[in-house]
Amino acid sequence: MTATHEQGFFTEEDSISVVTGRNAGAKDARLQFAMEVITRKLHEAVKEIEPTQEEWFEMIQFLTRTGHLCNDWRQEFILLSDVLGVSMLVDAINNRKPSGASESTVLGPFHVADAPELPMGANICLDHKGEDMLVSGRILDTAGKPIANAVIDVWQANDEGFYDVQQQGIQPDFNLRGVFRTGADGRYWFRAVKPKFYPIPDDGTVGKLLAALGRHPYRPAHLHYIIKADGYETLTTHIFDPDDPYIGSDAVFGVKASLLAEFKRNGDAARAAELEFASPFWDVEHDFVLARA
Numbered sequence: 067m068t069a070t071h072e073q074g075f076f077t078e079e080d081s082i083s084v085v086t087g088r089n090a091g092a093k094d095a096r097l098q099f100a101m102e103v104i105t106r107k108l109h110e111a112v113k114e115i116e117p118t119q120e121e122w123f124e125m126i127q128f129l130t131r132t133g134h135l136c137n138d139w140r141q142e143f144i145l146l147s148d149v150l151g152v153s154m155l156v157d158a159i160n161n162r163k164p165s166g167a168s169e170s171t172v173l174g175p176f177h178v179a180d181a182p183e184l185p186m187g188a189n190i191c192l193d194h195k196g197e198d199m200l201v202s203g204r205i206l207d208t209a210g211k212p213i214a215n216a217v218i219d220v221w222q223a224n225d226e227g228f229y230d231v232q233q234q235g236i237q238p239d240f241n242l243r244g245v246f247r248t249g250a251d252g253r254y255w256f257r258a259v260k261p262k263f264y265p266i267p268d269d270g271t272v273g274k275l276l277a278a279l280g281r282h283p284y285r286p287a288h289l290h291y292i293i294k295a296d297g298y299e300t301l302t303t304h305i306f307d308p309d310d311p312y313i314g315s316d317a318v319f320g321v322k323a324s325l326l327a328e329f330k331r332n333g334d335a336a337r338a339a340e341l342e343f344a345s346p347f348w349d350v351e352h353d354f355v356l357a358r359a
């Protein structure tokens with residue numbers, strides 16, 4: 067006699083094979099594979115959790131509200147992927163670097179594509195609010211050789227934890243953003259202010275989920291970088307302040323040990339005067355190593 071699931075009928079025991087079997091005619095093998103894995107893991111989760119009908123509907127409503135929050139400026143599903151650690155996992159899988167190369171981390175939603183290219187050493191803090199900070203270092207290859215003509219796109223939050231795009235009309239446009247290009251020595255340097263920790267957008271479904279899980283929404287203070295050079299893999303990364311109170315509990319899991327920079331207090335008054343800084347100032351030196359393409 068033909069078993070129920072072989073007739074294509076649904077049973078609790080054979081739920082996975084019944085559903086995945088229905089996808090046998092998929093035209094895209096990769097889609098078929100992904101749906102086989104997702105169906106299997108999802109059914110296993112449902113079987114383990116055994117949700118009530120009410121709980122399942124609550125889940126559907128959570129996803130519905132998450133979708134409704136998405137528009138041209140806000141992507142609540144990416145935020146959900148971030149707090150579940152999935153964004154960092156996809157980043158890790160796609161950015162396995164050779165030994166010695168700098169590690170990547172999440173891009174985040176606050177990059178803007180058209181930040182101005184600035185002369186090396188420029189001050190990217192346009193409103194002079196915050197504690198002066200010098201950032202410098204070298205762009206190197208894995209053999210330790212300087213990379214000329216590397217393009218460094220940098221952006222950061224201000225000393226209150228806001229990006230310019232979150233405070234239009236309050237911060238100048240392109241505040242705390244800039245694009246720099248290295249010379250033959252591979253060196254880069256620019257002036258800025260010390261960034262502060264900030265919450266990821268937490269007024270939506272993701273914020274409510276974090277609160278329900280007893281989690282805070284904060285990211286430790288960091289600077290974002292995208293570094294590009296011909297013949298090398300593009301590096302999307304951050305450097306972090308290791309003394310930040312949230313360094314061990316980043317809401318989106320973006321921190322890696324190799325991305326902790328040293329934020330030193332520099333009391334050299336003559337150097338401060340040269341930089342048009344108050345003394346003492348923050349001094350951050352960090353090299354980046356690019357992997358060959």
Ligand code: BEZ
Nearest residue numbers: 148173174175176266318
């Ligand atoms: C950011 O660092 O800009 C960021 C990353 C993920 C989610 C929200 C913000």
Ligand code: FE
Nearest residue numbers: 174176288290
């Ligand atoms: Fe950020």
